Amino acid sequence: MILRHAxxxxxxxxxxxxxxxxxxxxxxxxxxxxxxxxxxxxxxxxVYTSSATRACETLILASEAGEWDVDVVEYDGLYGAxxxxxxxxxxxxxxxxxRLMLVGHEPGWGYxxxxxxxxxxxxxTATVAGIDMQMESWQHAPEAMGSLAYLxxxxxxxxxxx
Numbered sequence: 001m002i003l004r005h006a007x008x009x010x011x012x013x014x015x016x017x018x019x020x021x022x023x024x025x026x027x028x029x030x031x032x033x034x035x036x037x038x039x040x041x042x043x044x045x046x047v048y049t050s051s052a053t054r055a056c057e058t059l060i061l062a063s064e065a066g067e068w069d070v071d072v073v074e075y076d077g078l079y080g081a082x083x084x085x086x087x088x089x090x091x092x093x094x095x096x097x098x099r100l101m102l103v104g105h106e107p108g109w110g111y112x113x114x115x116x117x118x119x120x121x122x123x124x125t126a127t128v129a130g131i132d133m134q135m136e137s138w139q140h141a142p143e144a145m146g147s148l149a150y151l152x153x154x155x156x157x158x159x160x161x162x
Contacts, residue, residue: 002123020052037128048072049072079105084115086102086104129150
């Protein structure tokens with residue numbers, strides 16, 4: 001599962017890009033996506049997240065809204081990660097993990113989905129791409145292929161009773 005962070009606040013006066021928080025729209029979108037993933041039975045078993053404030057906030061809000069009981073590991077390396085770098089991090093997941101979620105940023109996430117599935121997707125803020133990986137072990141993630149199972153964007157659920 002690939003989750004791009006929700007909409008950030010460019011005007012929050014953050015000391016750096018890494019420290020930029022979510023804005024109100026981003027907060028709402030993160031909450032929506034957490035509920036949606038729970039409702040469709042796509043709750044992650046483990047999450048690797050970028051250490052950037054907006055990525056961590058997105059994950060916290062989504063997991064609280066979706067009532068996920070999930071282990072989370074922050075990786076500085078997911079901030080600005082290329083597709084290959086993200087897959088190297090995914091390779092560290094234990095094989096007991098069925099659903100691994102990576103939380104991070106564009107443009108890397110769009111390239112990541114394309115490199116694994118061949119699908120050109122628009123990873124707008126708070127978008128989740130679900131990928132069915134074709135591999136026997138997470139350690140094979142860097143060279144594995146997969147198919148795009150779903151692409152969910154918060155705007156798809158506007159007005160839904162969640």
